[in-house]
Amino acid sequence: MIMKVPFADLKAQYISIKSEIDLAIEDILINTSFVGGAKVKAFEAEFASYIGTEHCISCANGTDAIEIALQAMGIGKGDEVIVPAMSWFATSEAVTTVGAKPIFADVLMDEWTIDPADIRDKITKNTKAIIPVHFYGRAARMVEIMAIATEFALKVVEDSAQAHGAAFGNQNIGTFGDAATFSFYPGKNLGAYGDAGAIVTNNDDLAHTCRLITNHGMIAKHDHRLEGRNSRMDTLQASVLSVKLKHLEGWTEQRIKHAQYYNEQLSSLSLRIPLIQEEHKHVFHVYVIQVRDRMKVKTELANRGVATQVHYPQALPALIPYQSKFDVSDFPVAKSLAAEGLSLPIFPEMTKDQIDFIVGQLKEVLDS
Numbered sequence: 001m002i003m004k005v006p007f008a009d010l011k012a013q014y015i016s017i018k019s020e021i022d023l024a025i026e027d028i029l030i031n032t033s034f035v036g037g038a039k040v041k042a043f044e045a046e047f048a049s050y051i052g053t054e055h056c057i058s059c060a061n062g063t064d065a066i067e068i069a070l071q072a073m074g075i076g077k078g079d080e081v082i083v084p085a086m087s088w089f090a091t092s093e094a095v096t097t098v099g100a101k102p103i104f105a106d107v108l109m110d111e112w113t114i115d116p117a118d119i120r121d122k123i124t125k126n127t128k129a130i131i132p133v134h135f136y137g138r139a140a141r142m143v144e145i146m147a148i149a150t151e152f153a154l155k156v157v158e159d160s161a162q163a164h165g166a167a168f169g170n171q172n173i174g175t176f177g178d179a180a181t182f183s184f185y186p187g188k189n190l191g192a193y194g195d196a197g198a199i200v201t202n203n204d205d206l207a208h209t210c211r212l213i214t215n216h217g218m219i220a221k222h223d224h225r226l227e228g229r230n231s232r233m234d235t236l237q238a239s240v241l242s243v244k245l246k247h248l249e250g251w252t253e254q255r256i257k258h259a260q261y262y263n264e265q266l267s268s269l270s271l272r273i274p275l276i277q278e279e280h281k282h283v284f285h286v287y288v289i290q291v292r293d294r295m296k297v298k299t300e301l302a303n304r305g306v307a308t309q310v311h312y313p314q315a316l317p318a319l320i321p322y323q324s325k326f327d328v329s330d331f332p333v334a335k336s337l338a339a340e341g342l343s344l345p346i347f348p349e350m351t352k353d354q355i356d357f358i359v360g361q362l363k364e365v366l367d368s
């Protein structure tokens with residue numbers, strides 16, 4: 001059997017909810033309210049309730065969300081913020097944008113989230129915050145991280161861009177730290193049809209400051225209380241997200257089912273499969289295996305119709321903006337993941353036949 005399996009299929013998802021989405025978009029066009037307004041308020045309330053926080057402040061994207069949370073906490077020049085050595089670039093970039101310094105800590109083998117022991121090692125008198133990333137859809141070790149934060153009076157911003165609906169134990173991610181940030185970039189587990197993001201928190205003052213920052217520090221028209229920025233969510237995106245949020249748990253269940261099936265099928269091969277721990281809800285934003293000769297496997301799978309990606313080919317300290325200040329060999333686990341990680345297709349709408357095909361092709365590639 002010959003197939004072509006895409007890495008993700010946003011069109012299949014759109015088709016599955018087309019009537020609801022089209023209606024929501026038409027409503028926006030007819031009402032000509034394009035930025036903010038009741039639909040944005042409604043999505044904020046729905047998302048806060050989904051995560052289980054008092055507040056949700058929408059903004060323009062997930063990178064802004066991190067910057068706004070840090071700025072609202074008063075983090076800036078002279079401050080250090082500890083971030084994982086393996087994440088998407090925005091995590092560390094946001095720290096620099098607010099004027100602070102990102103300090104990397106290695107990630108844990110097999111869990112791929114920030115190593116609490118290395119956080120401890122990296123704390124100095126200038127450390128102000130930790131940004132754990134719920135990487136690939138798996139919760140970071142939030143209980144240990146919060147204990148360290150309490151001990152050293154550090155703020156915690158959970159970068160939850162890859163983990164909508166994940167949990168650590170029986171507590172949702174996004175409810176542990178002082179604030180958590182989300183991206184609704186189209187490819188994320190909850191994706192808009194353009195850029196969008198949000199900050200969630202239980203802290204009233206922090207929520208208020210974040211809200212001001214997202215809209216030029218304005219408390220009312222012409223009344224600017226501080227210098228913020230323009231980082232608002234489009235009404236169209238909020239409407240799309242409200243429709244999609246209703247489907248998210250169902251989609252997440254499918255992702256988890258696909259990941260479990262992959263794991264069963266791949267467990268006897270000479271590669272590392274993702275660790276699935278019953279007690280934590282991993283929402284599988286991506287399904288990452290670790291294989292030797294990663295690029296060869298990737299190319300051969302592509303020749304056989306299977307699209308894969310790499311998340312990510314470099315650990316953050318190896319990237320140009322950090323090369324002169326850090327040595328990537330100090331982060332051996334992040335470095336090994338960057339060298340050997342390969343993301344296989346995973347999306348809610350994929351079929352068992354597609355996974356069987358991918359597994360079959362992968363077996364042949366590894367045997368050849």
Ligand SMILES: *Cc1c(COP(=O)(O)O)cnc(C)c1O
Nearest residue numbers: 061062063088090091161183185
């Ligand atoms: C996608 C992502 C971001 C940035 O979100 P944008 O909406 O693209 O700005 C931040 N952190 C992580 C871990 C991400 O995956």
